[in-house]
Amino acid sequence: MNTRNRPGQRISPLHTATRQPYGLGTPAGVLQARARQSVFSSHEFSLNSDVPPNPACSTDSGRPCHHPLTNESENRRLLAHEVKIKNSFDAIVQVLKRIASLQHEPDFEQRAQAIAREQLGFELPADILADAWVADLDMRALYGESVMRMLRLLAEQARHTNPQQDTDEAMAFFLDSGYHAVDISPCSDGRLKGLVRYILRLPDGAVRSRKAYAGAMFDVDANVKRWVETELMRFREGRPVTADAGTRYLKVAVYHWSSSNPTHEGCAAHGSNVTAAAEAGLKRLNEFRQAIENSFCCGASVDNLLIGVDTDTDAIKVHIPDADGAMSLYRFVDNIELYRATVNDDASSARLKLHRAILEASAITGWGAGNGEPHEGMRRLIASLLINNLSQIEYVCSNWGGRYADIGHAERFINVGEGFEEFQMRNLAYLAHLHTVEEGAPDMDVGIKIFTKLNVKHGLPIPIAIHYRYDSRVPGCRERSAERCQRIRAAIEGRYPDLAAKGLLACSMTVQDKRPGSPIELVEAITA
Template identity: 60%
Template sequence: MNTRNAYALRARTATGTRPAAAAVAAGTPLARPLPAVGGGAAAPAGASSALGSHALTDRAANARLAYCEESVKGRFDAIVPALQAIAGLPRDADFPERAQALAQARLGYALPESVLASAWIAGPDLRALFAHCTFGALRAAIAQFTQDLLAQRETARDASNFFLDCGFHAVDISPCADGRLKGLLRYILRLPLSSFTWHKAYAGALFDIETDVRHWMAAELRRYREGVPSTADANTRYLKVAVYHISGSAPGQEGCAAHGSNEHRAIDAALERLNQFRQAIENSFCCGAGTDLLLIGVDTDTDAIRIHTPDAEGALNAYRYVDNAQVFRDTQGLSADQARLAVHEAIRAAAATAGWGAGTGEPHEGMRRLIANLLINNLSQIDYVQALYDGCYPDVGHAERYISVGDGFEEVQLRNISYYSHLHTVEEGAAHLDVGIKIFKGLNLKRGLPIPVAVHYRYDSQVPGARERTIEKVRRVAAAIGARYPDLSGQGLLICQLSVQDRPAGSPLELVDGGTL
């Protein structure tokens, strides 16, 4: 990242308090504001505020997020220079000691003794060391994000209460698996992780309808059996959200690979899945009215979102949306209150779209509250990218550090940190995995570096034998990955780390079989 700008962003101080994240529309007080969250460890002392040009920017959160991005990505960026320095050391009897001292000084952890001990014969196995260091940086990132997650339990409870205030008893979010959306919750939307939401990424945002119907069933069963988070007779809804992405600077090259960088195909495919999800519930349970749909687009160059506003009947449209980049421009220089009102006016204007985007009126009040808060939260992220990167990320394309296979590390939420392939078996997820391998052939193999693959699944410790079965699954999937790409695996160009984790977010990471294949 732009370290100089990140330092300046954290070091600058600003007076004044953070503006509330909710506004008053037409004189009606909104529900409790949706809490925005920072990421990773807290910013250093004296850096509690950060530069922001917009009246609604959460400067303190931007400072924390900048520190998080700098520290996490800095660990990955330090790997290659450190290994280059190690490769230049004399290969004599003191090589292991000097290599370990250099690794501790530059990376903060030790290297495998077995790899260093045989280095005097043909040099150190730099591919194995690269994978070891990548996974070491990943584990450090998990620990950092987990610490922050555990410290923000109250924020997560506030978010759950906000969703209930808006009339939603569960929120299921399915973004594209592209690494540029990896920071969707924590950065782009500023939403905390909580048990209230499901968050699972799929290539092209093509979520599995059957799986999500089961999530819906589980949420409804819990309401009927336990009255959690709302009773069955409460007038609340299940919200399903799909998130596609585009590239404003290179729309035909750096858009969604699953849809050939075609924006219209990405939108149409996401809309189709959302409508099929609702239809599946209506066909099976005759209660489709209990579900709401929302479609969000992200320009991965700037992190600005567009929210496709449902009409009064809950229907979505490709041509009816609020463009938050335009809202940001229109509200620059306004006071905080004026900017909030402008956000609500933008939602009303979108609902009144004519022509191809015409609908049947405005969405219900709770949906308007949610959309307004997401837009306001995202204004801070647009300002964040403005301050750090002059408004556009330098890595408009892929720059992921590893491939995440399985259930993923939901704690680690940072842009372009990983490509995610959600799968139960390699056979049914082969297309998604192939996309990741293709991406990393360009990112790593052309530089002679191996492809790190983190195979990770979660288990439910309340279910007898779940941990043991999950470990067997991890081993089976890792073996299947090696069998699918035998040339890469045989040459040491594809290296896996195997791990499992209990289902609650923030649970300890457990390595399997020493961690790598």
């Protein structure tokens, strides 16, 4: 007897692990409800019990979804990674509570350090512990310092364990689709921090740049400069392919919205207006392309792609370019629709439907009408992105109970300056990309407002990680970056004097060489 297709046989362990067994003694009400518990507990802040279920599985009668094209082992690996990182940060409060209860006992310092080493993996600042006998333990300072030490510890671990071996393969894949460089500009919203590794499932090294901008409104001039650098490298060094290879440069802009609370939890930079967000991204892409075509002759051009992300479900919407590379807000493939339409198919018919969906979108008439289909490489690329994202839709579905409970903000720290490439994960950090505080003041104010609710309300300081990258090939660059950290820190403390005076701003300053895999360096060690 063939039992392989028996119902329930293909349910992954993730779906069943958290569910209580049903039996004769199970009350009927429980059986009816069939609540699927999520791996992640919902965060206290911005928890909304009225959140509708994930549209991908709302037709589902309590049966866990399983899409034939989902990469289950990758989903398990990413889940383990996310759980580890987030639990590490969330454990800090519990450990510090335990340590605080010991502060008047003999051998306090030794016992506190032993607990910290065992539970957190690092030692606490000795001077803060040593002062505990005279006044009470300074929990704010201890908390702020612990978050920063955890950050550096996890970054250090990530540097040693990050799998880079997929990079060549992904590079080969992009080249196969006709692209020698892929440059992605998402919005700087913390919910898009997992874009490359989680939502699009691309290996880091394969993407030339993924600098985030508020509202995905990337700096066209800076992008033209990066394009020039990329092309120059092809001419001078033949990397990754020579200039005559006929490959293209792909620029991707990523906007976002919230399907369950579209008017409040969408893109803050565009007043949660999804049309405005998409339009702005498309406009920048067109300007970028225009800039390249106007400035450089001989048919120099780039391919553009506009992608939207629903930050509740991580499902993407890909705007399909036409044969001329032009896009429309009204011509797209919505991956959540595709997920729903193919979840019960076998792998090959699901794949077939997916390719057909791209062609059907291209054939649309009316407002979204374009001039035919995109070239074959672009079609292949879009198909791969859609397939990759199916795994992420299921990831959110099965681990978060259909939809993220923290549809709003639940970041663990504010990241000022440049992002830590070691952490590419949703809602871990609020990124304020500042050159000077004056310039980035609105971004910073939003971050402080979010953390006033998240932390200050509970008496906890706001952890602020000021981080800049430098180029070790440029003399003095490291020292200048370190000084810049100090200037930014002073400016932040000057802008929020009340918080600073109460010890509610816990700033840490670090710099890091631009070369991939470089260690994070403490500014105190450089300027001392």
